[in-house]
Amino acid sequence: MVLGKRLRQLREQAGLSFEEAARALGVTSLTVRRMEKAEVGLRIAYVKELLRTYGAAAEEIDDFVDMAREANKPGWWYSYRDVLPEWFKAYVSLESEASVIRLYEPHYVPGLLQTREYAAALFRIGFPNESEEEIARRVDLRMRRQDLLSKPNAPVMWAIVDETVLRRPVGGAEVMRAQMDRMIEALEIPTVRIQVMRFSAGAHPGAYGPFHHFRFGFSELPDIVYTENLAGSVYYDRPEDVVTYLEVLDRMSVQAEPVSRTKDILDELRKEL
Template sequence: MSDGRSGGSAPTVLRMVLGKRLRQLREQAGVSFDEAAGIIDVTPLTVRRMEKAEVGLRIPYVRELLAAYGVAPGEIDDFLALARKANEPGWWYKYRDVLPDWFSAYVSLESEATVIRVYEPHYVPGLLQTHDYTAALMRVGFPNEPREDIERRVALRMRRQDLLAKPESPALWAIVEETVLRRPVGGAEVMRAQIDRLVEACDLPKVRIQVMRHSAGAHPGAFGPFHYFRFGFSELPDVVYTESLVGAVYADQPAEVVTYLEVLDRMTVQAEPVSRTREILAELRKEL
């Protein structure tokens, strides 16, 4: 999962979790890749790809493997029920015409995370953007696309924001550069509404926003934006997402993730405290 730049349909988080669980059960049973492949008459590569969630979980294959691993019949039925659910497309599938494969995995991770931490030096984080702010960004980012496609991209981002209204919404902690709040995206009216949206977000019980002032000087995260995800599944490690214009990288190796977490912790100390965010937003709004 370390590199998300390859093509193909992105897996749901549940499929990632079940793939890792399959690997754990195989290893606990002392079954090698070659032996597992022989059980279902496929190549060892197919078994590897199932465990890495690179392909769908074929129910007959999974049933035979679980039986060979010594899993109890009742537990097999439960696992297969989850596998069928995992094979269903995510809600974002209907936006596949405007959603790059490498970003589909991001939406899946975002939808299932219990904690999301964001550093954003360029724009307001997507989960906190207004419709008009998003539309202005999309028109700049995709200048040659027809209006219908722009509208679908905006609709996708707005649909993602439903996450914050759910009772089981993740904890969202965003560090935003002061430059983000001063950059005139879409004009003064759009920016006033966007700042108002951020003020409203400060009232959400699981949302924390910090502003990194210019006066804070250099800080360890200044190289670019990144997003950190934590999940409620023991099988799924923490993941850090970074992107470029043409792809993305999903880092899940412990040493890499710890590096980003340490940077985030240092940045929270340099940024203005959460208690001052509303005051800062009010000051910046007056300047518009």
């Protein structure tokens, strides 16, 4: 996405249209548009020819090509493509590159905080016709995603979870107790913040459903909001859309219990199991 945006900037600086850039490659303008929108991989031969057409210096071309080769390499999740929905691949990629992840979850514990047993119980419900081997593959993928929180440059993960998440029994009392323990442990990670939206807080502006907000360490990459439904997902990157979700998260963070209260709340609910 960063490289695609840079290609667009160079084309515009050169004063060329999509059609003029496409003629340099002998392709349709749609191909150039898709390269700039990161909808296709960057073919090295195309990249070199475009940069020459845009008047880029030889050193810039070499650096850009190196980055394009790196960007074209499959992510670690490629080996899980058999159980990774097409619409969720972008999510895993964004999650892996984000510097800040803010989210609201009204139904289940966020994937980055789930225990193996909790995740397995959810997948058995969501994919009732799959074998235990397929379920195990899905769980393994979710556990691999959690490595993100322990890496040296781990992103800040700020989650607001509804009290419903903590009271809904998934997998039985033993699984839920272990899940509460996992969340309490996660509070010790400096980059992890968890807030609970208690029932007593009443109505709140995020009650429409779960959503995740990503911020990145690249000035070229805009903030992105992810939402999902039974049929797939939607990614928003228009500033006016992203701001709407950010304002809701800010208002909810004030309405939810403070982070300093989260451990006590988890301890309290755990004792009820």
